[in-house]
Amino acid sequence: MYWIILIGFGILSWAVSRRLKNRFRAYAEVPTSSGLSGAEIAEKMLRDNNIHDVKVSSVEGELTDHYNPKTKTINLSRAVFHGRNVAAAAVAAHETGHAVQHATAYAMLSFRSAMVPMVNLSSKLMNVIFIVAILGGAVLGLMPQMFILIIVAQAIITLFSLVTLPVEFDASARALQWLNMSKVTQGEEHAKAKNALQWAASTYVVATLAAITQLLYFILAFGGSRD
Numbered sequence: 585m586y587w588i589i590l591i592g593f594g595i596l597s598w599a600v601s602r603r604l605k606n607r608f609r610a611y612a613e614v615p616t617s618s619g620l621s622g623a624e625i626a627e628k629m630l631r632d633n634n635i636h637d638v639k640v641s642s643v644e645g646e647l648t649d650h651y652n653p654k655t656k657t658i659n660l661s662r663a664v665f666h667g668r669n670v671a672a673a674a675v676a677a678h679e680t681g682h683a684v685q686h687a688t689a690y691a692m693l694s695f696r697s698a699m700v701p702m703v704n705l706s707s708k709l710m711n712v713i714f715i716v717a718i719l720g721g722a723v724l725g726l727m728p729q730m731f732i733l734i735i736v737a738q739a740i741i742t743l744f745s746l747v748t749l750p751v752e753f754d755a756s757a758r759a760l761q762w763l764n765m766s767k768v769t770q771g772e773e774h775a776k777a778k779n780a781l782q783w784a785a786s787t788y789v790v791a792t793l794a795a796i797t798q799l800l801y802f803i804l805a806f807g808g809s810r811d
Contacts, residue, residue, distance in 0.1 A: 681755030
């Protein structure tokens with residue numbers, strides 16, 4: 585059953601990710617009437633929110649865009665950094681939305697950042713336990729104490745996924761509101777930017793559903809092993 589869950593959500597995640605990439609590639613062909621690049625959009629949104637201590641930089645890869653609260657940097661992939669299209673505008677504004685969250689002390693972002701060390705430790709712990717389980721035969725053959733560790737680690741990962749949802753949705757909401765007010769995207773452009781961010785958010789929804797399902801499985805399996 586556990587492998588069915590993993591494979592099922594793996595296929596769903598792949599399908600959503602593929603759709604997301606297709607949407608972004610399509611919207612990368614739609615120029616914005618403002619003509620601003622992703623970097624210029626991020627810098628303008630920062631200025632409009634009176635934020636002057638955040639740097640906008642370019643990073644390698646596709647869909648590798650992220651905001652780093654520790655270094656206060658908005659890291660945009662080259663296609664977004666230099667792009668003057670709807671996809672670049674949506675991504676740049678979304679990542680800048682995280683910078684605005686940080687500057688305004690958005691509670692959920694602070695909570696998520698504080699959880700990162702625990703999540704990293706939990707993920708490593710889960711990997712070690714599953715290697716031991718595979719070598720030892722099966723997950724259900726683990727000692728009760730190790731099973732409890734799995735549940736605790738998965739609970740932390742699940743909580744992190746749940747906290748991530750409002751953080752991502754809020755960043756997109758801030759981005760879309762600003763894109764509309766600043767007229768960086770207008771009319772059909774804005775509708776496409778909104779659709780792009782909705783597909784991006786769906787990847788986090790799938791990840792959260794997968795985390796919740798795995799947690800419930802471990803809890804039920806632990807209860808069954810004690811009967």
